[in-house]
Amino acid sequence: MRRKQPFNRPDRFGQHVQRELATILLKGPLRDPEARPVTVTHVGMSKDLRIANVHVQVHSEIQDKTKAIEALQRAAGYLQRKLAPRLSSRNLPELRFYLDESLDGVDRLGKLINNLQTENGESDPVPDEP
Numbered sequence: 001m002r003r004k005q006p007f008n009r010p011d012r013f014g015q016h017v018q019r020e021l022a023t024i025l026l027k028g029p030l031r032d033p034e035a036r037p038v039t040v041t042h043v044g045m046s047k048d049l050r051i052a053n054v055h056v057q058v059h060s061e062i063q064d065k066t067k068a069i070e071a072l073q074r075a076a077g078y079l080q081r082k083l084a085p086r087l088s089s090r091n092l093p094e095l096r097f098y099l100d101e102s103l104d105g106v107d108r109l110g111k112l113i114n115n116l117q118t119e120n121g122e123s124d125p126v127p128d129e130p
Contacts, residue, residue: 010045017052017093018043020086024079035071036060041100045093052093055100065099072097 022040029035038056045052056072058065072079076095084092 010047010049013049013089014043014045014052017045017083017087018054020083021054021079021095024082024086030071030075030078032071032075034064034067035075036064036068038068038072041102049089050091050093052095054095054097056097057100069097069099 018040021043025038025040029037037059039059040054041057042055043052044055054072056069058068060068073096076097080092080095083095
């Protein structure tokens with residue numbers, strides 16, 4: 001009987017691409033002025049490892065987020081060339097960038113809760129340590 005591995009190959013390779021791409025983006029900013037600082041939150045790979053769907057969180061205003069994603073997409077070829085020597089793969093995956101808004105939703109929810117607490121006159125729900 002064959003044991004199921006906890007991660008399949010696309011997942012492992014996606015995590016490797018995520019680490020290496022995050023390192024590249026941290027070491028040197030892109031020359032495009034519309035490229036904002038980003039955090040690579042997830043990389044989903046196609047089953048044949050030819051397409052990498054890169055989900056990033058942009059640290060800027062809402063209007064700048066779409067421009068930042070477009071700037072990353074324009075720089076995809078450059079990022080692929082920087083990524084190539086770091087990967088042990090026969091084929092270099094095509095990078096496709098997407099905006100990850102999951103953490104923005106958590107932030108909005110936290111602000112709503114804080115607003116409700118201040119409207120009700122409640123104090124901070126976390127007690128101070130003695």
